[in-house]
Amino acid sequence: MFTYVGCSFLDVHSVFILITFGSEIKMSKDIEAIRQAVIEGDAESVASLTKKALDAGIDPLDILEKGISEGAQTVGKQFENMEIFLTELMLSGEAMMAGLEVVLPQLKSEDVPHKGKVVVGTVRGDVHEIGKNIFKSLLVANGFEVSDLGVDVPTSKFVEEAEKINADIIAVSALMTSTLGGQKDVIDFLEQTGDREKYIVMVGGGPSNQEWADEIGADGFAETAPDGVRVATQLIEKRRA
Amino acid sequence: MIPIIEIAKRALDGKPMLEKEYDLRVFSPRVQELVKEYGISYDPDILVPSDDGLADSIFKAAIDLICDVGVYCKDTERVIAFEEKEVMNELKTSFDHAVFGEGMEQRTLLPRTPESKQKPWIFAGAGGVTVSDESIFMRLVENYARRIPIANAITTPCLLSVDGATIRARSPLEIEGSIRTVVLGREALRRAGRPGLPIMNAIGTSESAIALASGLHPDFGLRKTDGYMVAELAELKTDLDLLNRVALLQSLNVPIAGIYGPIYGGFAGGAEGTAVTSAAFHIQGILTYGASWTLCFPIHVKYTSSSSPELIWVASAYAQAVTRNTSVPALYYNYTAAGPCTEMVLHEFAAEFIAGVSSGASIETGGVAKGKYFDYLTPIEPMFAAEVAYASAGLKRSDANEIAKKIVSKFKDKIPDPPKGKRFQDCCDPLTGEPSKECFDIYHKVKKEVTDLGIDFLY
Numbered sequence: 001m002f003t004y005v006g007c008s009f010l011d012v013h014s015v016f017i018l019i020t021f022g023s024e025i026k027m028s029k030d031i032e033a034i035r036q037a038v039i040e041g042d043a044e045s046v047a048s049l050t051k052k053a054l055d056a057g058i059d060p061l062d063i064l065e066k067g068i069s070e071g072a073q074t075v076g077k078q079f080e081n082m083e084i085f086l087t088e089l090m091l092s093g094e095a096m097m098a099g100l101e102v103v104l105p106q107l108k109s110e111d112v113p114h115k116g117k118v119v120v121g122t123v124r125g126d127v128h129e130i131g132k133n134i135f136k137s138l139l140v141a142n143g144f145e146v147s148d149l150g151v152d153v154p155t156s157k158f159v160e161e162a163e164k165i166n167a168d169i170i171a172v173s174a175l176m177t178s179t180l181g182g183q184k185d186v187i188d189f190l191e192q193t194g195d196r197e198k199y200i201v202m203v204g205g206g207p208s209n210q211e212w213a214d215e216i217g218a219d220g221f222a223e224t225a226p227d228g229v230r231v232a233t234q235l236i237e238k239r240r241a
Numbered sequence: 242m243i244p245i246i247e248i249a250k251r252a253l254d255g256k257p258m259l260e261k262e263y264d265l266r267v268f269s270p271r272v273q274e275l276v277k278e279y280g281i282s283y284d285p286d287i288l289v290p291s292d293d294g295l296a297d298s299i300f301k302a303a304i305d306l307i308c309d310v311g312v313y314c315k316d317t318e319r320v321i322a323f324e325e326k327e328v329m330n331e332l333k334t335s336f337d338h339a340v341f342g343e344g345m346e347q348r349t350l351l352p353r354t355p356e357s358k359q360k361p362w363i364f365a366g367a368g369g370v371t372v373s374d375e376s377i378f379m380r381l382v383e384n385y386a387r388r389i390p391i392a393n394a395i396t397t398p399c400l401l402s403v404d405g406a407t408i409r410a411r412s413p414l415e416i417e418g419s420i421r422t423v424v425l426g427r428e429a430l431r432r433a434g435r436p437g438l439p440i441m442n443a444i445g446t447s448e449s450a451i452a453l454a455s456g457l458h459p460d461f462g463l464r465k466t467d468g469y470m471v472a473e474l475a476e477l478k479t480d481l482d483l484l485n486r487v488a489l490l491q492s493l494n495v496p497i498a499g500i501y502g503p504i505y506g507g508f509a510g511g512a513e514g515t516a517v518t519s520a521a522f523h524i525q526g527i528l529t530y531g532a533s534w535t536l537c538f539p540i541h542v543k544y545t546s547s548s549s550p551e552l553i554w555v556a557s558a559y560a561q562a563v564t565r566n567t568s569v570p571a572l573y574y575n576y577t578a579a580g581p582c583t584e585m586v587l588h589e590f591a592a593e594f595i596a597g598v599s600s601g602a603s604i605e606t607g608g609v610a611k612g613k614y615f616d617y618l619t620p621i622e623p624m625f626a627a628e629v630a631y632a633s634a635g636l637k638r639s640d641a642n643e644i645a646k647k648i649v650s651k652f653k654d655k656i657p658d659p660p661k662g663k664r665f666q667d668c669c670d671p672l673t674g675e676p677s678k679e680c681f682d683i684y685h686k687v688k689k690e691v692t693d694l695g696i697d698f699l700y
Binding site: 080082085086087090091094125126127130134176177178179180181182206207209223224226 | 261264265269270315371399401407408409410411415418448474475480504506507508509510511542543545612613614615
């Protein structure tokens with residue numbers, strides 16, 4: 001990158017420009033390496049490359065936005081196009097988290113761009129989680145902060161967790177007809193405690209559909225995980241507007 | 242058969258492992274390694290492969306997979322392990338038939354093989370899709386039995402509610418719903434004049450072991466000659482509640498099915514990995530549940546249906562693998578993208594069952610409109626599906642491939658945004674269940690198309 005710096009015909013100004021240009025290329029190479037490691041789902045490399053980039057003085061916000069987040073978004077798109085599958089998506093999610101653990105302490109919380117905070121979980125009595133896990137991974141890839149409560153989650157736990165992390169969205173999954181009522185339970189619980197307006201409630205999973213979402217008063221429904229991310233984004237933007 | 246107590250011991254004492262570790266770092270990479278090791282590859286231009294070597298490679302990879310990664314028990318967070326010698330011995334001594342039904346309806350479910358002229362077992366009906374009230378349940382089951390004379394067994398709908406209260410898992414409503422499903426199903430079959438016909442998805446409405454146990458009391462009408470399904474969880478998993486059901490059902494000496502929905506695009510990866518996983522699930526059912534029949538319903542992670550070309554290939558390849566190499570009958574169940582009273586839903590059934598039956602499987606008529614919507618059922622879809630499946634016996638795989646490809650070309654572009662179709666109430670007589678003229682017109686039109694493509698219907 002610095003090949004031409006020593007050339008005699010270059011004035012000082014040109015040298016400065018070239019050094020700056022060289023640094024930018026170096027920076028973009030470091031960031032590209034982080035982005036690539038996120039895409040490859042290599043958590044160890046993402047953590048070490050992020051630390052190395054910070055040590056080299058690269059702006060943590062650039063590392064976050066152009067390295068980690070862009071890598072995660074690429075993976076999200078690849079999954080949506082079925083170019084990669086769930087394992088790769090989840091490994092990239094882990095790699096992204098490894099990078100965030102290193103870079104976030106270097107940033108002021110107001111500088112960290114995030115689309116919103118989401119509590120996700122599968123209702124009480126239901127142990128299905130693959131759809132919920134895909135939704136969670138795609139949310140993370142798209143810049144949401146996610147708290148995953150797992151499966152067979154008691155109704156009150158959704159609300160407790162939402163309060164704890166100051167969530168924007170509570171996303172409730174159910175895969176069976178006989179557990180679908182658990183989605184309504186969350187809304188009933190929020191209404192009973194007077195907290196319904198505090199949170200956007202989304203529902204999804206096998207037997208859920210728009211009619212059901214309307215019937216129980218959910219704010220959003222999505223047929224697929226990628227649609228769920230779009231709906232979540234739209235609902236948060238609408239609320240913030 | 243490995244005793245359920247032995248399986249329980251392994252589930253309780255096996256190697257501890259976090260579920261995420263099993264999914265991401267044990268199961269998933271091993272599937273991909275085996276796909277490469279055995280040179281298994283999916284050709285997007287083929288729906289029904291004719292390559293016996295491919296089928297056998299998928300089967301060998303499935304054996305290696307289950308021996309290498311075991312079956313994961315979610316409750317105990319442990320791996321139920323199997324030795325290769327044990328697996329091979331179990332496969333050599335596993336069931337090769339199961340008897341269902343009573344009196345004039347008693348039949349024996351036998352294994353088939355690819356291109357077999359033996360008629361497939363026709364397990365017809367709702368595929369467990371939910372209906373909103375008991376009268377719709379009754380009309381549908383009566384019509385399945387009346388309109389599908391080639392049906393060997395019935396799959397009932399599930400009930401959404403009892404006395405207006407929505408059924409909840411693990412509640413008394415689930416117990417009552419489970420009992421009513423049996424009572425109503427049996428009564429509907431009596432009214433249809435086929436009281437001996439077996440219900441093979443007993444008990445459709447039960448999700449928990451206690452609900453299953455409640456519905457099993459002889460007072461409610463279930464018989465030992467009905468079918469009993471126990472789920473295997475994606476991918477290669479089980480839990481204690483499911484093993485509890487097996488313990489109960491084995492003690493009652495009834496025909497148990499291991500049923501499983503491998504996910505295309507999930508931890509198994511693409512078409513090749515999903516086919517290997519499907520075959521491994523078949524073996525899992527035999528090993529962990531003592532299954533005398535199995536039922537596979539691969540699902541596309543994005544479309545939540547099974548009619549896309551890669552999934553039809555999975556169903557065909559997996560069916561060939563297990564029917565060429567095991568004696569346990571394999572049934573194939575599908576989820577259509579489109580809903581009732583549409584041409585697309587019938588095209589989907591035709592393509593999937595022509596592929597499945599020519600590949601050695603028998604069938605359960607699947608969930609219409611992805612099994613997602615209440616009351617999106619009519620008697621027409623399982624009737625047509627059963628007729629296509631019955632007529633597909635004896636088809637050469639190469640011919641099935643050409644026919645299926647022509648049919649798939651009619652609907653594959655519509656899979657991302659399929660027509661939802663109509664509810665039972667909107668296209669059937671509520672008092673008799675008689676489908677509307679529109680439904681019959683669509684049925685006759687598609688049946689003629691499929692006939693013109695070379696399928697020789699019995700009637």
